[in-house]
Amino acid sequence: QKEVEQNSGPLSVPEGAIASLNCTYSDRGSQSFFWYRQYSGKSPELIMFIYSNGDKEDGRFTAQLNKASQYVSLLIRDSQPSDSATYLCAVNRDDKIIFGKGTRLHILP
């Protein structure tokens, strides 16, 4: 089992709808969870981090964490074409962060 798993997509969502991105992880000891956005040819950009079970909201973004199910998700409300990118889920293991392969999100105008 891979440490951090994401559906590679592409995930196509109409503009204005909610985009839901999912991620599972294997290490029950992980305590920190991150979502990065990466535009094609660019470096990853941190958009959300979460440490506690439940929801964390920041503008149009909501991160959800369920440690019992080893599941973390990212919701993007009112999706915009500029949200089209690859979203990387990342989980800490010891002193480093392990990344999933990312989900490509395409917002349809």
Add this chain to the structure above:
Amino acid sequence: NAGVMQNPRHLVRRRGQEARLRCSPMKGHSHVYWYRQLPEEGLKFMVYLQKENIIDESGMPKERFSAEFPKEGPSILRIQQVVRGDSAAYFCASSPQIAGGTYNEQFFGPGTRLTVL
């Protein structure tokens, strides 16, 4: 507050040459991480360094690759005798030292795109 800086942004080498990639962390950050990203692939952890110390190099290939983070100056990722398979984007990230903390939120540099001819 300048972000993480990497240079060069693009590097072209012929097979057998050496590649030297530089990373300057954000001001106040003492932890540096190097990642490699192949086309259509995720980020692969290579090495984690603090000043003058390699903390974790479990992701580094056993041969030809080395990294350092000297007391003064940038962190260097060095690839000797490059081969075509080394062509990739190499990203550096830095994080602050949080006393007693467990999280290590990382900020990425723009990357160095290495092409081996």
